[in-house]
Amino acid sequence: MPADAATTRTLACPACGGTLGLRAAGLSVTIACEYCASLIDVAHPDVQIITRYNETQASLAIPLGTRGTLRGVEWDVIGWMQRSDGWAEWDEYLLFNPFEGYCWLIAQNGQWSLGTMLTAAPGYDGGDYVVDGRRFTAFYHHNEARVQRVAGEFYWRVKVGETVRTSDYVRPGFMLSLEQDDREKSWTVSEFLTAREIRAAFDLPPPPRWLPGITPLAHQPSPFAHRVRGWLPVGLVTFAVLIALFLLFGRTFQPQTFGFPVTPDGPEVSQTFGPIILPAPRQGVTIETRTSNIEQGWVDIDVALVNRATQDSYEAYALNERYSGNDGDGNWTEGSRGQTLKIASLPAGSYDLVVDAQAHHWGSAGNFDWNAQTGQYQSTGQPPVDVMIRVARGARFASNLWLAVLLVLVPPILMLILHSLFENARLAQKDGADPDAGDWIRGFATP
């Protein structure tokens, strides 16, 4: 949308006769002819050509005269210059609003920043510059920025080849730049613009995403910092929810207890108990096997929950054992007399608990007799082992919890790695002192 003709003054280019629109009449000093690229002095009534060059007009990302609204303020793009410091090359677009004055849109590597000239010099505190409570650390020292190409109108007499000395100070998201020549020192704060802002303002294509290996701009905020920060509350909440779920829904209830004796080295004992009613569509079942009086031996316990209706069988196995002795180090015991088995996700139904248990005795104590029936030696005089089975609905699977915690941790760890890659690449450009902890912490505090 071009500005209304009523605020634009036209003049004829003295070189080519082309009609030029002057948008900041009364303020502009120089206008570069958009047809023949002559630089014309408009500060004086007798318009005169300052310089003429025949370099073809660059195809600009934002054509001069474009109107855009950035942060609630309308701006006309009235001037463009391309500058270089010998290392990097960047574009600066001069924006004008008669009520707001001027500001700059600075484009480098497809990334955009909004520059505002300060009317007061920034404060200086312990090596950092401070503007509006924001601290800026020294980043680039004493570069020379040279105007390479120019088009449009400006409030000073811009010239190709004009150089200024620059120093830049950075806090992620912002850059404070000092430009000085023999006559003047001026300070500008540029703020990194998001893809959304620059698109909404001037319908520009989104800036390229950062990938490892690409050098970011000195003041480019880490695209991962806010994600790492954003994860913290999410992670904590997720963790709390997991714990709550674990405690609330993992508890067991309605226990049923069954018991029977097994003779060590005797035949396998098979017992069926029931019914065990499982009402929920799906549930875990916790089975505790306890053999409190086993000594110097072990008990193999196979348990199966068999659905009375479908004969589907869900099986688990426990080995309860207990050994003790005495050696040079003193008394020792080994083994566990109880096991907890968990069966996940049993469908609703009426179940039988089928338990097969066989006890064995180990060691030299006791007597052994030939049992003709089984065809085996069997220890005699051993007391029977009491097998106690406790079945309860519900089960806690701690491994699931840890797996979930691990999954919750994966994204932030990934983001932290990417963040540190980004910050390394950004801070590697810094002149002078090496990046320190302060730089790293500020990398997180990005807007």
Place this chain on the structure above:
Amino acid sequence: MHNFACPSCGADVAFRSPALPVRVCDQCRTLVVRYNASAQAMGMIADLPFDVSPVQIGTQGQWQGQGFDIIGRVRWSRDDGAWNEWLMLMADGSHGWLGEAMGQYMAMREMAIKAPMAKVLRRLIDGETVLPGETATIAAHDYQVADIRTVTCVAGEGELPFSAPTGWQALSVDFRKADGRCASFQKDSRDHALYVGEYVTLADLHPRNLRPLPGWTMPSYAR
């Protein structure tokens, strides 16, 4: 308010400030100077060149807790550009200047130059050379000399504290301080004056009755 008939064209010329001696006739651009109860024509003022300034005669605002009306303007030109000095009639009858250059505004008041003030000012008054970057102490503040130029009056309008003939040349020296304060010294062949103030934004001034600029939306702070 004192009204006179323009000595040149007869149009009504109103002086709003009792303190100001000069008024440019809106009708014929004659420079009208009042002596006691009569008005006298002092030549003509050139037409102001077109500009896109949002300030105009009749703009009102607030500065330093006091209301003001814009009642006059002088347009100056220098080797690389031109700027406006708007005359503010303050609510208490005193006046100040609102400088408008490169889209930035400086609100200033005239300050008497006293003996202990900067040596720099003394040297300027004596016609000696002063360089940008020199430090000048004005009213207990250390300023830096930012800019020294010879400037030319392009035109004027409204009420003015001096006759501002077109082509009138003066030496203009700008001073700046890191905290946003600024000062300006002007000297011509007859007289000199010092102005002291600060950078402001239009929004800071809570302006009313800004000049509507076709194609541009009046900012919310001025509606």
